[in-house]
Amino acid sequence: MSSYVIEASGLSKSFGSTTALAGVDLSVRTGESLAIMGASGSGKTTLLHCLAGITAPDTGTVGFRSGAGAVVVTGLSERERSRLRREAFGFVFQQGLLIPELTAIENVALALMLNGMPRPAAEGYARGWLAALGLAGMEERRIGQLSGGQAQRVAIARAQVTGASVVFADEPTGALDSHTSAEVMTALLDSTTGQGRTLVVVTHDAEVAARCSRIVDMRDGRIVGERLRRSPEAEVTA
Amino acid sequence: MIARVAWLLARPGSGGIAPTVLPVVAFGVVTALLAIVAGGAQTFFTWNDDTALIYQVLAVIALVLLVVPLVSLGGAAARLSARRRDDRLATLRLLGATPATVRTLAVLEASVLAFVGAVAGVLASLAVAPAIGLIHFRGEALGTSAVVLPWYVLVAAPFAVAALAAASAVLGLRQVVISPLGVRTRQDAPRLHWVRVLVGVGVVALAYGITSAIGVAQAAILLVTMLALAFGGTLAVLNLVGPWVLRLVATAQARxxxxxxxxxxxxxxxxxxxxxxxxxxxxxxxxxxxxxxxxxxxxxxxxxxxxxxxxxxxxxxxxxxxxxxxxxxxxxxxxxxxxxxxxxxxxxADLYRSLDMxxxxxxxxxxxxxxxxxxxxxxxxxxxxxxxxxxxxxxxxxxxxxxxxxxxxxxxxxxxxxxxxxxxxxxxxxxxxxxxxxxxx
Known part of the structure; x- marks a missing residue:
């Protein structure tokens, strides 16, 4: 049995005359933290969108394996991909992109309510995750009443509360200062790989990438390098 | 300079043509409705018999009722106009344009959209005039010629609507912040106090008093003034109490x-x-x-x-x-x-995109x-x-x-x-x- 949770092969994607991905092969191991690095326009966010089933690639396949079995993400309909994202994946974005009119606990519980869980139970789980991320007592605050770091931890709780086996984070610390950024990365790693889950991070921040177990570098829609954190000398070039 | 920049910005944005078309359609409908209602009302003001005054008063009431949503619509169209230019207006601020310049651009655009919509509205009102003319009052059809406004009013209407849109835009933009980093609606939702309800009850009592005393009004002008006062008072009360009631109900619904x-x-x-x-x-x-x-x-x-x-x-x-x-x-x-x-x-849009993800x-x-x-x-x-x-x-x-x-x-x-x-x-x-x-x- 493969230890890969996501396997992508031959991914290509163009937007008009712009090639975002040009034949990308990438496997994500279960329980690892993978950083996808690259300059702006290198195709890293498009790759994340294809891996997470947000965007359908022009060619190539993405497979996802979980305890429930294996699915070919690229073979699913739009509706099925939405359901997969809702139930199996979690997302953290640069600005948090939380719903401003909802309270912290409602933002987190919403992810479970979308899967049909009754509100009282959903808020119970949400409360637990917020407390685990150091936000006990702030459940009823609205997003505008939280600091950037606190809001990002609410976003992490939202990504985790459904029990997502893979969390995708797109520049999760992009809007934070270095101190808060380190705190948020710690919270993100502890709540994912720290619990046997998988984390895929898109970042241009070398310090953020350095905290992941594996780093792939992208340029012009291709993977041009791969590094393992614990053995930086083992750098390979694709 | 402002006119040249406005022309440059007059291209469809990321939201497609809907944000441009919607205000135009909205102002078109408003103008058409106003022209139709005013056209119908003018017929009543040509009458001089005993019941003419009743028709005239009712026509004025109908017009007042229609003006309230019209003003709200003007502000909404102006806010949409500012928002659909979101990044472009913010970029202009970043390039050094003053808030006044950017606001002028937004107001100018709202006015132009209103003018275009109003012209379409006037044409639409002329197109439906024969159908409106078939409406019966006093047992006979009003007639097409009776419900069409004089030509000088029809020509002036688009300019008046554009001016109204500009005024609404100025008011509407007070709720929008155009900073170099983007355009956002001001997030100030002050808590609404229950004292509003007390004030409301007081005004309703006053309005009731006025309507009770309406029989003493001998002169038509006095009658209309008293009616307008009672009417305006009740409208003001609704505006005072309405948001408070909505908040009360929404709080319970959220829970x-x-x-x-x-x-x-x-x-x-x-x-x-x-x-x-x-x-x-x-x-x-x-x-x-x-x-x-x-x-x-x-x-x-x-x-x-x-x-x-x-x-x-x-x-x-x-x-x-x-x-x-x-x-x-x-x-x-x-x-x-x-x-x-x-x-x-x-x-x-960013939030909806993230929710979709x-x-x-x-x-x-x-x-x-x-x-x-x-x-x-x-x-x-x-x-x-x-x-x-x-x-x-x-x-x-x-x-x-x-x-x-x-x-x-x-x-x-x-x-x-x-x-x-x-x-x-x-x-x-x-x-x-x-x-x-x-x-x-």
């Missing part, structure tokens, strides 16, 4: 909400009860008056008070006037809702925004209608028994009005679907 759509809708209203009210408040007075007049007309009709032909015709004409005013009022609210929804959706179905997002409008609308229209029915309780009961058709007609027209607003929401769904689609890049 009880079991589904994501219900929770999002209730929280969306709580974000700014005043904004929710602005959108639908126009129908409050219309619903109130529709029931009030419907009961009165029904009773008079059934009691045979209008034994003579002239009185019978008057009752019939009042019923016609109610229907026209209610439908017109709801049509304006529908336009206002359409424009507001397009603006709100564009403003929150999280796997939230578009149907859930759509249900949430629909509920956020329909819930206050139903509360406002049905609530006002029920209050009117309660105020007239014994009479409402009698009317229901001896003249049910009159009340059923009013209820059906109110239901049709709610349906028109619902349609306004449906037509803006493509804007939501486009906003939620993954960004290219």
């Amino acid at each position: 009880r909400a079991k589904t994501p759509a219900r929770l999002l809708a209730a929280r969306s209203v709580l974000e700014s009860p005043k904004a929710a009210w602005r959108q639908v408040g126009g129908v409050a007075m219309t619903s109130f008056m529709a029931v009030f007049a419907g009961v009165g007309v029904g009773l008079l009709d059934a009691a045979g008070t209008g034994g003579d032909a002239e009185s019978q015709l008057l009752l019939e004409d009042i019923r016609t006037g109610i229907l026209i005013t209610v439908v017109g009022s709801f049509l304006m609210v529908a336009c206002s809702v359409g424009v507001n929804q397009a603006a709100a959706t564009l403003d929150r 999280l796997g939230m179905p578009i149907t859930t997002m759509d249900a949430a925004r629909r509920r956020a409008v329909m819930s206050p609308l139903l509360l406002t229209s049905v609530g006002s209608a029920v209050i009117a029915a309660v105020v007239l309780l014994p009479l409402t009961g009698i009317a229901l028994i001896i003249a049910p058709l009159s009340l059923v007609t009013v209820a059906a027209v109110l239901a049709a009005g709610v349906g028109i607003v619902w349609l306004g929401l449906v037509v803006t769904r493509p804007v939501l679907a486009r906003a939620a689609a993954p960004a290219v890049g």
Whole structure:
């Protein structure tokens, strides 16, 4: 049995005359933290969108394996991909992109309510995750009443509360200062790989990438390098 | 310089052509409705007989009822205009343009869109004039020539509407912050105090006093002034108490909400009860008056008070006037809702995109925004209608028994009005679907 949770092969994607991905092969191991690095326009966010089933690639396949079995993400309909994202994946974005009119606990519980869980139970789980991320007592605050770091931890709780086996984070610390950024990365790693889950991070921040177990570098829609954190000398070039 | 920049910016943005077309359509409908109503009303002012004054007063009331949603619509169109230029206006600020320059651009654009829409509206009013001319008042068709406004009014109308849009834009932009980092609606939703209710009760009592004393008014001008005072007072009360009631109901709804759509809708209203009210408040007075007049007309009709032909015709004409005013009022609210929804959706495009990524179905997002409008609308229209029915309780009961058709007609027209607003929401769904689609890049 493969230890890969996501396997992508031959991914290509163009937007008009712009090639975002040009034949990308990438496997994500279960329980690892993978950083996808690259300059702006290198195709890293498009790759994340294809891996997470947000965007359908022009060619190539993405497979996802979980305890429930294996699915070919690229073979699913739009509706099925939405359901997969809702139930199996979690997302953290640069600005948090939380719903401003909802309270912290409602933002987190919403992810479970979308899967049909009754509100009282959903808020119970949400409360637990917020407390685990150091936000006990702030459940009823609205997003505008939280600091950037606190809001990002609410976003992490939202990504985790459904029990997502893979969390995708797109520049999760992009809007934070270095101190808060380190705190948020710690919270993100502890709540994912720290619990046997998988984390895929898109970042241009070398310090953020350095905290992941594996780093792939992208340029012009291709993977041009791969590094393992614990053995930086083992750098390979694709 | 401003004109040249405005021309450069007059290209479709990321939201497609909907944000441009919506305000134009909205102003077109508003102008057409105003031209039609004013055209119809001018006929009454050519009459000099005994009942002419009643027709003239009723026409003025109908016009006042239609002006309230019109002003709200103007502000909504202006806000949409600023928002659809979001990044471009912010970039101009970044390049050193002063807030005044950027505001002038936004106001200029709103005015131009209003002018274009108003021209289309004038043409539309001319196109439907033959149909409007078929409406019967005093037992005979008004006639096409009677309902068409004088040519100089029709020529001046687009300029007047554009000026009104500019004024609304200036007011509307007070709620929008155009900084170098983007355009956002000011997030200030002050808590609404219950003292509003006390003030409201006081004003209603005063209005009641005025209407009770209306019999002493001998001169027509005094009668109209007293009516306007009572009317304006009640409108002011509705504006004072309406947001407070919406907040109260939305708070309870947010607490009880079991589904994501219900929770999002209730929280969306709580974000700014005043904004929710602005959108639908126009129908409050219309619903109130529709029931009030419907009961009165029904009773008079059934009691045979209008034994003579002239009185019978008057009752019939009042019923016609109610229907026209209610439908017109709801049509304006529908336009206002359409424009507001397009603006709100564009403003929150990033959020909708992220919710789509999280796997939230578009149907859930759509249900949430629909509920956020329909819930206050139903509360406002049905609530006002029920209050009117309660105020007239014994009479409402009698009317229901001896003249049910009159009340059923009013209820059906109110239901049709709610349906028109619902349609306004449906037509803006493509804007939501486009906003939620993954960004290219």
